[in-house]
Amino acid sequence: MSSTTRTLELPALDGLLDRAVPSHLDPSAVHEAEPTTVTIPLAGGAEAVVVDEPEPQVRPLSTLTLSPRRARLALGVLAAGAFATGANEASIVALSTSISTGLGIPVAQVGMLATAFALTVVASAVPLTLLTARLSARTTLTATLGVWTLGVGIAASAGSFAQLAAGRVVSGAAHALFWGLVAPTAASLFAPHLRAMTVTRIMVGGAAAGVVGTPLVTVAGTRLGWQAPYWGFTAVGLLLVAALALALPGRAPHEPAEPSGPDPAPTSHTRGDVPSHRDFLRVLSVAFLAQVSMSATWTYIASFYTEVARVPTSAVPILFALGGIVGVGATLAVGPLLARRAVHSVGLGIVGVALAWILLATGTPWGAATGQVAQAAGWAVLVAALLNWAMRHTPWRTDLGASTFMMTSNSGAAIGPLLGGLALASFGLRMLPLVSLLLTAVAAVVVGTVDPKVVRRLAVSRRVRMALERREDLRARRAEWKVRTAPARARSIAAAWGVGQAAARHAAVQARSRTVVVARAASDQHAASTQSADPSPDQP
Secondary structure (H helix, E strand, O other): OOOOOOOOOOOHHHHHHHOOOOOOOOOOOOEEEEEEEEEEOOOOOEEEEEEEEEEEEEEHHHHHHHOOEEEEHHHHHHHHHHHHHHHHHHHHHHHHHHHHHHHOOOOHHHHHHHHHHHHHHHHHHHHHHOOOOOOOHHHHHHHHHHHHHHHHHHHOOOOOOOHHHHHHHHHHHHHHHHHHHHHHHHHOOHHHHHHHHHHHHHHHHHHHHHHHHHHHHHHHHHHHOOHHHHHHHHHHHHHHHOOOOOHHOOOOOOOOOOOOOOOOOOOOOOOOOOOHHHEEEEEEEHHHHHHHHHHHHOHHHHHHHHHOOOOOHHHHHHHHHHHHHHHHHHHHHHHHHHHHOHHHHHHHHHHHHHHHHHHHOOOOHHHHHHHHHHHHHHHHHHHHHHHHHHHOOOOOOOHHHHHHHHHHHHHHHHHHHHHHHHHHHHHOOHHHHHHHHHHHHHHHHHOOOOOOOOOOOOHOOEEEEEHHHHHHHHHHHHHHHHHHOOOOOOOOOOHHHHHHHHHHHHHHHHHHHHHHHHHHHHHHHHHHHHHOOOOOOOOO
């Protein structure tokens, strides 16, 4: 040991260096203020949001002790699951013509499969999430993808419309639960400051379904039959079930299902930074109209391309891939605009979607290509902007507001195919873009009537508004602390003399009052004793 080396005795660290967990610590959970991660399964994809407000959450030791390599592996498996489930959801759009031909049913009847899928998501997302809340993420997600694999297997072996519909319902329920858990689970694998990056990678997997998955499904369905993509989903699902069981962490030994100890203190920010029931209802109405208008036409877009726009069948996958790429780029580009232009970004998305319907209504190949680009860009902007707008106006907790938004949007996605099928049976495919254009115009009117005062309030980003509120709260606390700890001020001679005179007068008044009370008591006592001593005249 060199002459400059010293050893220090640090008994305070003995408890931390012991292998055994100290008795005063609860190993089952660590309460930690973390960003709120919400995933919202929507028709045509899913959206995840990391809210800036911190929420007390419980992180099990199994995730806190996870190695970085295994965490990245688990994130990759979850992203692959997002890709597979997203591609399966959009398969009805890509395979509508092939399913119609293979089962010998009208294209409008195929659209009912999209309605069944959306209604299943609406009905099962929240109940299934609540039922599985006490299970570990590995158990829940592995079982969920197992059920999803069963659903796509039923669809792959279907020889009738009823069996295909049953497979879509089963996979739709698993889809709702998977997308309700995938982003929070992925976010819990990493530190809080990496939440946005983690959720972004999950959403990249979902976006890849539009760029790569839908074109592949279209090609496979055209060349090999509509069952081939579902057999492929079944094989991928089996691999994902095994991968999730190995990659995701389970509960640590002796870790209870529910953490013991006191609950974390609630935070003051559990809702939107500009909460309003009326404005939130406006957002829901716009989301509903947008989903109805989109699904009314887009469910049958493959048939529209080949029969109305005269696009070659081999070019349809190229259009889908082009739309997926444009959608990803538009989502990334609109991000900086959302914080300060919540309403304007919604209007921008509506303009893009309306332009798409106008271009598609021309019924030409160039109109189909440009309409695909406008639709992909406008819809990507609109979905992200509507979610941002809803989260800022939600008058309830963030998770409750997200669930309400999800149910409203998917209800519109369920009604849209029915409306489109009715228009298709009555007027033909060419009328579908005009029906969607009319609904989009109504949504534009609702957005255009937003109060300018609300627009100005939304111009202050959520993060800035929360920082300003925290600053004002800190100033109020400092002012209160100064009042409590301020020393007594030195009085002037005149003020001290006045205070003394007032105190003397008060003391004199109290002394006189006590004297009067004592005198009255003595007088009463003397009178009573005199009366008892003198005999009464009536006595002998």
